Amino acid sequence: MTRQSRLPRPGLDRSLPVWLAAALVLLFLMALPLGWLVRVSVSQEGGGVTLAHYRAVLADPALRRALGNTLVLAFWVGLASIAVGAPLAWLTARTDLPGKGVLRALVLASFVTPPFLGAFAWVMLAGPNAGLLNTLWRRLTGLDSPLVDIFTMPGLVFVVTLYTFPYVYIMLVNTLALIASDLEEAAAILGAGRLGVALTVTLPLVLPALVSGFILAVLQALALFGSPAILALPAGFHTITTQIWSFFHYPPKIEQAAAFSLPLLLATALLLLVQKRVLGRRGYVAVGGKGGQRRTIALGAWRWPALAAGLAVMACSIVLPYGILAKAALSRAWAQPLTWSNLTLANFTFTFVDYGATQAAIVNTLELGVATATVGAVLVALLAYVATRRLVVGHQVVAFLALAPIVIPGVVLAVALFIAYTRPPFVLYGTLAILFIAYLTKELPTGYAQSDATFRGIPAELEDAGRILGAGRLRILRDVTAPLARSGIIAAWCFIFIGVIRELSASIILFTPATRVMSVVIFDLKEEGQFGAIAVLGLTMLALTFATVALMQRVLGRDMLGARE
Amino acid sequence: MPGVTMKELSKRYGEVGAVQGLSLSVEPGELLALLGPSGCGKTTTLRLVAGFLTPEAGEIWVGDRCLSSPAAVVAPERRRMAMIFQSYALWPHMTVAQNVAYGLRFKPGLARAARDARVREMLRVVQLAGYESRYPGELSGGQQQRVAVARALVVEPEILLLDEPLSNLDANLREEMRFEIRRLHEAFAITTLYVTHDQAEAMVISDRIAVLERGRVVQVGGADEIFLRPRTRFVAEFIGRTNVIEGVAESTDALARGGLRLRVAGGLSPGAPAAVSIRPHDIALAPTGAAPSGPLDNALRGIVKRASFLGDSVDYQVAIAGTDVVLRVVTPAVRRFGAGDAVALTIAPAACVTLGAEGPA
Ligand SMILES: Nc1ncnc2c1ncn2[C@@H]1O[C@H](COP(=O)(O)OP(=O)(O)OP(=O)(O)O)[C@@H](O)[C@H]1O
Ligand SMILES: [Mg+2]
Numbered sequence: 001m002t003r004q005s006r007l008p009r010p011g012l013d014r015s016l017p018v019w020l021a022a023a024l025v026l027l028f029l030m031a032l033p034l035g036w037l038v039r040v041s042v043s044q045e046g047g048g049v050t051l052a053h054y055r056a057v058l059a060d061p062a063l064r065r066a067l068g069n070t071l072v073l074a075f076w077v078g079l080a081s082i083a084v085g086a087p088l089a090w091l092t093a094r095t096d097l098p099g100k101g102v103l104r105a106l107v108l109a110s111f112v113t114p115p116f117l118g119a120f121a122w123v124m125l126a127g128p129n130a131g132l133l134n135t136l137w138r139r140l141t142g143l144d145s146p147l148v149d150i151f152t153m154p155g156l157v158f159v160v161t162l163y164t165f166p167y168v169y170i171m172l173v174n175t176l177a178l179i180a181s182d183l184e185e186a187a188a189i190l191g192a193g194r195l196g197v198a199l200t201v202t203l204p205l206v207l208p209a210l211v212s213g214f215i216l217a218v219l220q221a222l223a224l225f226g227s228p229a230i231l232a233l234p235a236g237f238h239t240i241t242t243q244i245w246s247f248f249h250y251p252p253k254i255e256q257a258a259a260f261s262l263p264l265l266l267a268t269a270l271l272l273l274v275q276k277r278v279l280g281r282r283g284y285v286a287v288g289g290k291g292g293q294r295r296t297i298a299l300g301a302w303r304w305p306a307l308a309a310g311l312a313v314m315a316c317s318i319v320l321p322y323g324i325l326a327k328a329a330l331s332r333a334w335a336q337p338l339t340w341s342n343l344t345l346a347n348f349t350f351t352f353v354d355y356g357a358t359q360a361a362i363v364n365t366l367e368l369g370v371a372t373a374t375v376g377a378v379l380v381a382l383l384a385y386v387a388t389r390r391l392v393v394g395h396q397v398v399a400f401l402a403l404a405p406i407v408i409p410g411v412v413l414a415v416a417l418f419i420a421y422t423r424p425p426f427v428l429y430g431t432l433a434i435l436f437i438a439y440l441t442k443e444l445p446t447g448y449a450q451s452d453a454t455f456r457g458i459p460a461e462l463e464d465a466g467r468i469l470g471a472g473r474l475r476i477l478r479d480v481t482a483p484l485a486r487s488g489i490i491a492a493w494c495f496i497f498i499g500v501i502r503e504l505s506a507s508i509i510l511f512t513p514a515t516r517v518m519s520v521v522i523f524d525l526k527e528e529g530q531f532g533a534i535a536v537l538g539l540t541m542l543a544l545t546f547a548t549v550a551l552m553q554r555v556l557g558r559d560m561l562g563a564r565e
Numbered sequence: 566m567p568g569v570t571m572k573e574l575s576k577r578y579g580e581v582g583a584v585q586g587l588s589l590s591v592e593p594g595e596l597l598a599l600l601g602p603s604g605c606g607k608t609t610t611l612r613l614v615a616g617f618l619t620p621e622a623g624e625i626w627v628g629d630r631c632l633s634s635p636a637a638v639v640a641p642e643r644r645r646m647a648m649i650f651q652s653y654a655l656w657p658h659m660t661v662a663q664n665v666a667y668g669l670r671f672k673p674g675l676a677r678a679a680r681d682a683r684v685r686e687m688l689r690v691v692q693l694a695g696y697e698s699r700y701p702g703e704l705s706g707g708q709q710q711r712v713a714v715a716r717a718l719v720v721e722p723e724i725l726l727l728d729e730p731l732s733n734l735d736a737n738l739r740e741e742m743r744f745e746i747r748r749l750h751e752a753f754a755i756t757t758l759y760v761t762h763d764q765a766e767a768m769v770i771s772d773r774i775a776v777l778e779r780g781r782v783v784q785v786g787g788a789d790e791i792f793l794r795p796r797t798r799f800v801a802e803f804i805g806r807t808n809v810i811e812g813v814a815e816s817t818d819a820l821a822r823g824g825l826r827l828r829v830a831g832g833l834s835p836g837a838p839a840a841v842s843i844r845p846h847d848i849a850l851a852p853t854g855a856a857p858s859g860p861l862d863n864a865l866r867g868i869v870k871r872a873s874f875l876g877d878s879v880d881y882q883v884a885i886a887g888t889d890v891v892l893r894v895v896t897p898a899v900r901r902f903g904a905g906d907a908v909a910l911t912i913a914p915a916a917c918v919t920l921g922a923e924g925p926a
Contacts, residue, residue: 465654467641468615469720470671479667483658 025379026401029441032426033416034408040419041258053259063260066238073156073228073239074221080161081217082210084313085168093176095297097306106314108561111166112545113318114502115159116226116519117538121321122159123230124328124531126150130335132324151235160227162317164220168213170561175209208278215275219268223409225505226519230526240264241411241505248509254419261412269407322542328535347532355533360514361521362540365501368432368517372439373497376447379440381489384451385481389460399452406445410505413438418509430512438506443496450495454488487555494552498545566756567628567723568593569614574623575780576609583609585780586623596750596757598767601777602803607760610777611726614758615648616641627724642671647717648726651733653709655701661688661712662697668720687719690749707738714746718753725757731766743769764804768792776800796921801842808848808892809920814839818914824887827863829917840920845895847916850881850902851909863917865910867892869902883908 044050057063088107092100110118126133128149137147149155225241232239238246240260247257299306328334331342351358380402386392387399405413417438421428428434458481466476504519511520518541525534553559569591576584584606591597599607612618614625616638625633632639647668655664662684669680688694691711701709710730717725730746731739747770750757761767767774768788775785776799784796795801798809812822814833819826820841833839853866867883870891879901881894892910902908 459652459654461650461652461654462656464615464617464641465648465650465656465716466667467617468644468646468648468726469668469716470642471667472640472642480656484656 022383022398022401029437029444030401030405030408033413033420036420037258037261037412037416040255041262043255053255057256057260062238063243066240066243067263069153069232069237070222070239070241072153073160074218076157077160077164077221078214078218080157081165081168082214084161085165085213085217086172086210088165088310088313089169089172089176091306091310093173095299095306097299097303097310099307099311103310103314104559104561106318107166107169108549108559109546110163110314110317111170111561112498112502112549113163113321114226114504114519114538114541114545115163115224116230116504116523117325117541118163118317118321119159119227119230120522120526120531120534120538121324122150122155124324124334125320126155132335135335151231153232153235153237156228156231156235158316159231160221160224161217162313163227164217165313166561167216167220168210171209171213171216172206173561175206211278212275215271215278219271222264222268223411223505225411225508226523229508229523241409244411244415245508248418254415257415258419261415264409265407265412268409272407325535325538325542328531329539331532334531334535347536350530351533351536355530357516357521357524358518358533358537361516361518364432364515365518368435368439369497369500372436372443372500373493375436376440376443376496377451377489377493380444380447380451380492381454381485384448384455385485388452388455389463399448402448403445405441408441410438410442410503411509413441414506414509417441417506429510430515432515434510435507435515435517438510439496439500439503442503442506443499446499447492447496450492451488454485454492457488458484487557490555491552494548498548501541501544566593566754567630568595568756569724569758570626571610571614572624572626574610574613574625575621576606576613576618577621582780584613584620587777587780587782588623589775589782589785591756591758592772593756594754595772596747596759596770598771598774599758599760599777600762600764600767600774600803602762605777606780607762607777608728609780611648611728611758611760614724615646615726616644644724645722646724646726647720647722649713649717649728649730651729653701653713653730653733655709655712655716657701660698660700661693661704664701664712665716665719668716672720683719687715690718690752691715691745706734707742710734710742711745714749718749718755721753722755725755727757727759729761730759731761732763739766746770776803794918795842798840798842798920801918801920806845806893806895808843808845809840810843810890810917811838811840813837820917823889825865825885825890827912827917828861828914829919830915832919841917842920843892843912843917845880845893846878847912848892848894849911850883850894850896850900851911852902853907853909861914863910863912863914865912867908867910869904869906869908871904872902874898874901883910885910 041053042049042051044052088103091097092104092107097103123131125131126148128134128146128151131146131148131150133148134146138144150159223241224239225245228239229242229245233242241264244257244260244264247253247260324334327338329347330344331338332344332346333342336342383398383402387395387402389395392398408416417434418429420426421434421437428437462480462484463476466480467473471479502519503517504523507517507520508523511517516524518537522534522537522541525531525537571587571589574584574587575582587606587610589597599610601607609618613620613633616633619638620633620635622635623633624631627644630639632644656667659667665687666680666684669675669683672680675683685694685697688697691714693708693711693715696704696708696712701712704712710733713730727746731742734742743766746759750770759767759770761770771788773785773787774791775782776791777783778797778799784791784800786794791800792804795804795807801807801809810820810822810825810827812820812825812827814835814837815821815826816835817833818829818831820829820833820839821827827841829841866886868886870882870884873880875898877898878895879898881896881902883892883894884890885892894910
């Protein structure tokens with residue numbers, strides 16, 4: 001009865017290929033490795049299922065200590081990150097503190113600084129014997145004992161916090177920016193004092209962000225490998241991540257590594273679930289309303305002490321570490337004063353010319369960075385487009401799966417990939433491909449979050465307007481969506497690239513001599529005591545990072561810490 | 566110029582039935598307003614017509630082509646329609662001229678020069694000549710709106726769809742643009758479906774109005790017909806202010822409620838519950854003792870509860886003696902009563918419009 005040709009129902013035709021592709025990607029990135037991880041953790045010689053490996057790791061007092069150390073580290077890092085990040089966020093978001101822009105830029109810098117570089121720098125600054133601060137202290141006081149010893153649990157907490165508090169800062173600064181001062185002023189008019197307002201209105205409003213920032217900081221500390229390896233191992237104690245890594249030393253105990261990895265995975269998943277709950281209830285407060293005047297709070301006489309405190313934190317996090325790295329890069333002996341006779345470029349020639357491993361590592365890192373960022377940016381753009389435009393049945397599942405790898409700490413991911421890809425049918429161990437898979441999986445959530453925000457920012461009506469005028473879906477993708485999403489996609493590329501070039505915790509387990517990357521070489525150089533070369537490579541890594549950050553801020557037109565109108 | 570026919574359309578979002586068995590015809594060349602409160606399914610209906618959504622049931626026909634059915638939907642780009650969105654949906658990365666010219670890219674056989682000429686002509690019609698190379702971000706709200714109109718009209722669509730195109734404008738500009746859209750419609754005579762939740766806008770702009778309630782059409786007709794003879798309580802209350810009196814029908818043309826007895830226009834079924842609508846300005850007020858104006862009119866007495874002076878009129882609330890009924894009355898401002906005054910009310914039976922039974926629960 002109708003003359004037009006029957007067309008297939010929209011949705012079904014597109015769903016199939018998308019789902020096939022997504023399923024394949026996720027199979028290789030997650031299902032296969034994690035499946036093997038679980039399987040190996042309960043495998044028995046000669047077949048069958050056993051819990052013996054779990055019993056073994058839990059019964060071993062040394063392993064129990066590592067577990068305890070990790071909990072202590074994560075908890076204190078979480079608290080300390082709040083103590084540092086929350087006041088800084090409040091000061092830069094809501095007060096008339098001078099130099100807010102500088103502080104914010106420095107927080108951004110510590111956000112992108114690879115934590116293991118910070119740890120190296122602090123070894124040079126506060127090592128008990130040769131550490132710069134301690135030698136200064138001895139010279140000033142004539143005492144024999146050091147001022148501080150970085151090779152201790154408090155030292156480790158200190159250094160980890162310096163590069164973890166930005167997570168709290170970001171959560172909070174973006175929340176504070178959204179709370180209209182009207183709410184606070186309403187309370188003030190009702191007679192609450194300044195402290196009263198802070199306690200009764202502001203604090204409850206930002207509490208979800210605080211808790212969630214705490215959890216993010218704890219997760220960072222749980223998953224970190226570099227800093228504990230640099231600071232805890234010389235001090236004679238292990239954390240879960242360094243312990244898992246040491247299972248790979250000869251003779252490798254893969255089953256125990258697997259059994260030790262799963263609790264870490266579960267703990268991460270649980271914490272993220274709690275965080276989601278906490279943030280999910282944010283709806284009841286008026287956060288996120290638009291408009292709303294933000295009033296600046298006058299600090300009065302407290303401006304300068306507050307600024308001094310902020311700068312002191314940033315000195316520990318950025319100025320001192322970068323300074324000592326620069327000094328080490330340029331001097332023959334990093335512990336000696338920087339005189340003309342001590343000045344040299346030999347570290348550069350050694351690193352870039354003489355030392356065999358570096359050039360290959362830099363090439364590997366750049367190759368992996370570009371490949372992962374490019375494939376990743378395209379992948380997350382497609383996934384986010386499909387999910388935000390609800391192009392397929394079950395688009396929510398696509399989003400969930402793209403974000404799922406966030407629960408896998410780098411070391412655990414590496415153990416899983418090691419197990420999955422050292423055996424047929426997919427033998428990838430020893431190739432760059434296994435690192436590529438690790439990086440892609442690890443960076444998928446960050447990139448996806450960025451892309452999701454990008455496509456949410458492009459109203460679907462802009463696409464619809466073109467459709468109804470006669471353009472097909474692909475045509476609209478080219479004429480409307482792509483030009484508008486371009487800067488967001490470039491930003492996702494940059495995020496992934498930065499994440500890849502600094503990656504250590506998965507690389508350290510998956511590399512082979514032919515597939516070393518910069519972070520691994522830096523780590524190896526530590527064994528040889530080559531601090532000058534470490535500094536040179538570290539500064540190179542930082543230069544790459546900051547160049548990428550600059551590119552990203554340029555295309556985004558704002559800094560990468562988040563929403564600021 | 567074909568018309569549009571929607572037959573028994575249904576569309577659900579999860580549990581929510583956004584459109585439920587909606588049937589409606591837009592005559593060729595007609596401008597029909599889809600009027601209804603927020604959430605009644607206006608946008609959903611429009612997006613069904615545009616082909617962005619697949620109906621769960623029902624069909625959409627344009628002329629003799631079936632464009633939508635649960636089994637098959639012609640893609641939006643092949644429907645020869647144009648749409649103006651509430652947000653305007655102008656492309657921020659294209660200039661005004663590029664925005665307007667975009668739809669012409671898909672007209673085969675249109676030379677570049679002809680295309681440019683049409684864009685220029687269209688921009689002149691919407692009074693935006695000289696703005697060709699601006700970006701949408703550099704235009705005022707009203708100018709953006711006119712770019713959206715130009716972009717839709719330049720392709721000479723068979724059907725034009727508008728989704729609350731004026732709701733982002735301030736009151737003055739809105740009034741101006743109403744006449745503008747009406748003028749353009751008269752110039753091009755494109756079959757048009759115009760979504761709005763503003764009854765005044767619907768009355769000024771449209772040839773006919775379809776009132777939507779919960780995904781269904783409850784009444785279709787000219788503005789006067791809908792205003793003067795609302796079929797349900799919902800329509801009466803949605804289109805302008807009114808008094809609704811519920812009671813029992815005593816005969817085909819008399820309604821009783823407690824001590825109140827009203828002669829009405831007719832059409833009641835004796836013995837059944839019934840309701841009538843009386844517009845506030847159809848009630849005359851006089852001092853008590855004045856003679857009723859006509860022998861058949863309803864004559865009531867009451868006490869003024871509240872009187873609000875509105876400049877050119879006065880808005881009263883009058884409690885009717887011996888009943889629980891409070892009537893809203895609007896009179897010219899020539900003679901005024903104050904709160905507490907006793908008044909006589911006169912209501913012509915023709916002003917008591919019988920409402921259908923199927924009002925909202
Ligand atoms: N994408 C969606 N997902 C779920 N529910 C939806 C969606 N779009 C609309 N709805 C629901 O369908 C119903 C009708 O929505 P629709 O947008 O058609 O209303 P409307 O009449 O255009 O309202 P308004 O005047 O506010 O624009 C509403 O109850 C709405 O909540
Ligand atoms: Mg709507």
